[in-house]
Amino acid sequence: MEHNLPGAADQAGFLIDLSNVVRDRSLGGPGARSLHRFRLVVKALTRLTGDPGVQVYPVADRSLLGAAREFTDRAEVAVLRRWIGEGLVEQVGDADQRLLELMELTSAAHTRTVTGDRFTAHRREYPWIQGNTDRFLKPVAGPSGTVRLVPLDMGVCTEGEISRADELAAFKKQGLLKQSDQPLTRVVNRFWRCPEPRCTAYDPRGGRVLLPRMSKGVPTCEMHCVPLTDAGSRPAMAQLKVMVDGKCKGRYTVEDGSRTGIGRQPADGIALYGLLPPAVAARISREHVVVSAEGGILLVRDVSTYGTQMRTAERHGRPGSWRRLSPGQDRRFGPGDEVELTPGVMLTRSARRFPAELAAAWRNAARNRPAPQGASLPTSLG
Ligand SMILES: [Zn+2]
Structure with a gap:
């Protein structure tokens, strides 16, 4: 075994995400x-390369x-x-980060990494992960107790997916995720x-609040x-962005x-006339939409003269289709959803979610996949 471990990344053909492999019950x-x-993974690499001394x-x-x-x-x-x-x-504090650094350093040698991880949270920092199909190998169970390696198609994650994964990683780093991937x-x-x-x-008055x-x-x-002392409940907040011709204004x-x-100029609220050319502003009602937040859920309602279009967030690279909002009715405004007041003027939500929505999303994610053996049972969320 040890003859497969050169002790230097630049002498290895393969990097191994060891924690990921060691923990993979499948x-x-x-x-x-x-x-x-x-x-088993090293044996699989031996078969894959035909080299018993694979490094x-x-x-x-x-x-x-x-x-x-x-x-x-x-x-x-x-x-x-x-x-x-x-x-x-x-051994490092954050193996994901280190593996990706090493992959960049060894990119000329085309060193591949064995992992089941998709590194979603790291795709802004390492854009080459997006759509990559030839630098990651996923170990899967083969016949009679063997393991084989299949190329991992990393796919293209949306901004929203990356932000959510990023947020999850931030919680995890602070020890704020339970074993079932639910936030505390x-x-x-x-x-x-x-x-x-x-x-x-x-x-909270200091702008950026540490977790x-x-x-x-x-x-x-x-x-x-x-130990920190409790300073009261954190009000749920959402960030809205006004996009004009694709630029955040x-x-x-x-x-x-x-x-x-x-x-364009509501009696009380967000006025857009200063951000828009007069001809565009003229197509927007004085009060065009109303956005309300209740119990951590954001809603949008069309109150305009000429109507408002909306499409839901992209899922795996495909956005929902444009639909006209029913006038006077509240509709869920989720992260990544787009609300178009008039062509070229868009309202979006920053991908950061409310803690309450995060909790719900993680609860659902945990429900939709088999619970790992020995994981704690989901507890009700406060
Ligand atoms: Zn302190």
């Missing part, structure tokens, strides 16, 4: 984590050994520790305050390493419980 072997799955470079998250008790075979923990100690396996809403939906008097990292980091089950200040925050008129 590859067989008992337990939540098994190094046997990695051995691989595994990268692991620090958390892989952090939960060592999840390895059924404790001897594997010792082996992994030794490999890390000898530099045969690279009791933490996420509240504001927090650091007892250190001069610390404003969690102050608390969970430490031993307690929300903690990252700078001062002290204004961003507005809508708070939960609010009602905002948007039009």
Whole structure:
């Protein structure tokens, strides 16, 4: 086995997303984590390349050994520790980030990565992932306990999908996701305050509010390493963007419980006349649509003279079709949906969601896929 581990990425033909492989129960072997799955992957690479000495470079998250008790075979923990100690396996805080860096560095050599991960959250930073079909291999269970490798079609993710994955990754990094990929809403939906008097990292008046980091089950200040105190519930918010000819001309925050008129010049609300050429502004009603937020859900209602078109967010590269809004009726305005006031003038939602919507989306995602064995049961969300 060790003759397959050169201990240097530039000498390897394949990078291995080790945490992803070791945790993949579909590859067989008992337990939540098994190094046997990695051995099966190396065997598969041997068959794929016809080279028994195929060189691989595994990268692991620090958390892989952090939960060592999840390895059924404790001897594997010792082996992994030794490999890390000898530099045969690279251990880092964020393996995804490191793997993609290494893939860029080794792009001339066309080094491929074995993983089941789609790296959705990283596609803004590494645009070459979009649509790639030849640099990722996914391990799948083969006949009689073997593993084979299939090219992974990365597909093209929409802006909305990337933002949501990005958000999920941010929560995960702070320890704010449960094992079932649900956010800890009791933490996420509240504001927090650091007892250190001069610390404003969690102050909602300070613009960008840090997410608390969970430490031993307690929300903690990252700078001062002290438990944060509860500073009340976080009002759900959404961000609206006004797009004129495809360019963002204004961003507005809508708070939960609010009602905002948007039009050429509404009595109270968002006035667009200053953003538009007069001829275009003339096609927009004084108050054209009303956007309201209730319980974390955003709604849009057409109140215009000439009507409003809407289409729903793209799903896997295909947007919904344009439909006219029924006048005077509220319609769900989701992230990625587009509302057209007149040709060339569009209202969209920033892809960042309300915490409440995030929670619901994750709850649904968890429901639609088989729960991993040993995962905690979904608890009700606060
Ligand atoms: Zn602090």
